[in-house]
Amino acid sequence: MSDEQSFTLDGRRIPFQNGQTVMQAALEAGVYIPHLCFNPEFTPHGSCRVCLVKVNNRMQAACTTPAADGQTVQSETEELREIRRGILQMLFVEGNHVCPACEKSGACQLQAVAYYTGMLAPHFKHFYPRRPVDASHPEAVIDFNRCILCELCVRASRDVDGKNIFAVEGRGIQAHLVVNTPSGQLGATGFSLHDKAAQVCPTGSILTKHRGYDIPIGQRLYDRKPINVVGDVAQLPDRQGGRRHD
Amino acid sequence: MSELETAAHPEQLCRVAIDPLSRVEGHGKVTLLVDRNHHIRQARLHIVEFRGFEKFIQGRPYWEVPVAVQRLCGICPVSHNLAAAKAVDQLIGVEQLPPAAEKIRRLMHYGQTLQSHAVHFFHLASPDFLFDFDNPIAQRNIGGVMADYPDIARQGVRLRKYGQEVIRITAGKRVHGTGTVPGGVNKALTLQERNYLLTDLELMTQWGRHILKLMKKAYEANPGYFTRFAAIPSNYLSLVRADGALDLYHGGLRTKNDQGDLLFDHLDYRRYSQVIREQVKSWSYMKFPFINSLGPEKGWYRVGPLARINNCDFIPTPVAEEERREFMALNNGQPIHATLAYHWARMIELLYATEAIRELLLDPDIFGDELVTRGEMTREGIGVIEAPRGTLFHHYRIDEDGLIEKANLIVSTTNNNQAMNESIRQVAENYLDGKELTEPLLNQIEVAVRAYDPCLSCATHALGQMPLIVELVEEDSGVMIDCLVRDANGKVRESFVEF
Known part of the structure; x- marks a missing residue:
């Protein structure tokens, strides 16, 4: 023993x-x-x-x-897979996750986990929230439509970058990500693509500006192997479709 | 324009609807208003789909647009992707792509032209040539072609597959790939990929020639019908290369009138809004473009394979050029107005696509490693391309943060809207008028529309500007009981006027 x-x-x-x-x-x-x-x-x-x-x-x-x-x-177990699929389906309908046009498709953790659990359709009625994209920053954009409130950017900015740029405002179904400035604009912050907060998003919410779809289909992070083999987006280098550093 | 657009007294007329139109892409219908003596009083092609792309890309990042808007269509997404990509190139200040990037984009485009022309001719239109109109409707489809002409059906499937493979290798996926990026492409070809595509290419060219032989046989069997059916003299618009050659990827705008005289030539397509306007009619979701200087009555024009072959001075590949010369000899070099000639011109282009693909595959630039370039940002970008169905305009304006502020798309099928309406009216007048309407007769209307290879999904991309009409029609008599109209200004009113 x-x-x-x-x-x-x-x-x-x-x-x-x-x-x-x-x-x-x-x-x-x-x-x-x-x-x-x-x-x-x-x-x-x-x-x-x-x-x-x-x-x-x-x-x-x-x-x-x-x-x-x-x-x-x-x-x-099938019971747990069913619950996970339900949770993922709710995440998909609560925001606007348009995988066919999203530049993170193929290298998105949310999409990869959904595939892993066997989620094939959103099932629930879409909320279709109206959430404008914040492109005020010269290097980055935030697409709030894709935010799943994991708070990784909040934690990274506060605990690692020491900038405290992001926060979650509101409660329950009203909860949403905000930028911690009077204007609420990312352009008014000291955010940088080199921040930890720029590298941890599991979806396509925080993106590098002026570029997308750089990695050909077939070579993206989850194109050939599933997430249980490949691992999380945030842990992988740029060339494999992980976070990019300009 | 034909007098059959709007009946003077619609009250007592019987309404006949061909709904949905079959063997076209997307959903549309034709309505006829017929009097007691079977005389046609009104014929209209209605587009009944509703999309919304111009609106919902507002507020999106500009670099996302080429991938998003290609979802307008599943048959020719590459056209939308490339037209938007060309506009995005302008937004990032790129006038000239690196040679590798431009040639890979061209390869993608010719692959798509090949597959799109193949799917239209073999899968959708060939039953009109291979079977009589009186044959059972169950036979007049690709299934019937497969049963009675398996070799032709197989060629169609293989030609389409080949084109799809060219797209897959250049864009990553057969449908809705992501090969283009701002200022270039994201991958070059490998030697292995090039050799794979070369393997079957000669066969594709041979089949292209073979189908043109069949086309000529169909013409010779009944030249009078071929020449007159749905024929309408019209203006023609297309891109041409600087030397006047046929070019489907890039060039200046050329228009000719029905006599073959140039109206404008080598016009920088970024000035399109100065020469083309769009008219809205209350009974269709699809707009009616026209050449501004001629006005809506005389300024409507045709685009697509027939317009391109009528407009260009030559085709820059030998076999297709030989075919073009033979085709243009039908009218001594003057524009050919026969609507069925669209099929012939389309097959010349299919042949040209196979030759253009060969030239590109043998060009070492496609292995290049300089794939992307960049310039100074601008706020407005206009991309124009010759899509399989005709000239395609994508126009975007962005705000200072790079988000789409305004979009205007004039898609190929929209350009042919008036022409398709004129063609069905011609058919209605010449072939249906005074006769009791039967399915084979109504199919002739569809044959006329089908010749244009309309993509009705693409053509109804807009939102917000168009009037919406809801009609309540009695099931048995077809008489309209009530009609609600939402005008372009958003106001809703009750109306009996338009129908």
Whole structure:
């Protein structure tokens, strides 16, 4: 018997160290649990609920649940896949996610997770919100239509860049991303494409200005292999379709 | 213009609708108003789709537009993609693309011309040539062609497939690819890709020649019918290269009148709005463009394969040029007004596309690594291209942040709107008038529309400017009971006037 602490994930033994969450231990062991608001560089947030797993038969977000010795965790069950698909479908209809015209298509984490969970159609009625694009910044644009409120840009700007440029305003269905200036315009901030906040968006909300579709179809991040093999957008370099640095 | 546009007294007339028009792209209908003695009093081609691209790209980043607007169409998306890309090139201050980028875009475009012309002729129009109008309607489609003429059907499928492969290799996908980027393209060809495309190309050229032989046979079988059916003298508009050659990717605007006299020539297409205006009619979602100096009555024109072959001085590839000369000899070098000649001209262009693809594939520039260039930003960009169905205008204005402020698209089929209406009126007058209407007779109306290869999905791209009409029609008699009209100014009124 080993002294190593472990839990089982879909029947597979996953070792962990004290302080790790189920998500961290699973990813370290090379087992993928779908997620959007989780990024290993930031404090877990638990808001998107896509990483929902059953821990000892109870629904929990894998990114915020501490791993414990002897736990039984289920992730790839049809019940959980169905819930994840539902969550993703709600994300898709709540914003305006027009994959056919989006420059992030093929290298978008939201799209890749949706494919991974088998989401083929939005199912729910679209909200079609009216959200103008903020192109006031000379280097970047923010397309609020594609924001899923993961708050990774909020956390990155506050915790890493020390600029606190982004915030979420409103509650519940009224919650939305804002730029932390009196004008609400990105152009009035000290935002830079080299900021961490410019590199963590899992969708096509924060984009480099004046360019798009640079990577040919067939060579984009998720064109050949799914996200459980390739990994997250934010962790990959530019040439593979990850975040770009000019 | 024909007197059949609007009946003087529509009250007592019977309404006959061909709805939907079959074997065309998109949805449209033709309505006829007929009196008790079977005389046609009114004939109109209505476009009943409603899109909205000009409106909903407002506020979007300019570099996204070529990929977004190509969704106007599933048959010729490359045309919209390239016309918008040319406009975007102007927005970023690019006058001349690197040779590799321009040649790869041209390759993409000729691939699309090939596949689009093939799908129209073989899948949609060939039953009109291969079967009699009196044959059962169930036979007059691509299924009937496959059953009775399997070799021709197979050629159509393979020609289309070849064109789609050219698009896939240059744009990444057969339909709705992303090969163009502001100021260029995102990939060059590899040697392997080039050799793959060369493999079947000679066969495509041979089939192009073969189908022209069939076309000539169809003409010789009944030259009178071919020449007169739906024929209308008209003006013609197209792009031509600086030396007068046929060029589908770039050039200046040339118009000829029905006598073949030049109205304007080598006009910089960025000045299109000075020479072309659009008229709105309350009974169609599609606008009616005309040459400004001639006015809407006389200024309407035709675009597309027939216009291009009538307008150009020569085709820059040998086999297609030989075919052009033979074609133009039909009217001693003067413009040919036969509407069925659109099919013939289209097949000459299909042949030309195979030759142009060969020239490009053998050009070492397509392997180049300088794929993108940039200049100084401007606020307005106009891209014009010869799409398979005719001259296509994309015009965009952006704000200081690079977001689309205004868009105006004049698509190929819209240019032919008046001409298609004139053609169906000619057919109605000459072939239907005074007869009891039967399905084969009504199909002749469709044959006239089909010759133009209209893409009705593309043609109804606008939103906000057009009037909307809702008609309540009694099912049995076809008599209109009520009609609500939303005018261009947005006001809704009840109307019996227009119908």
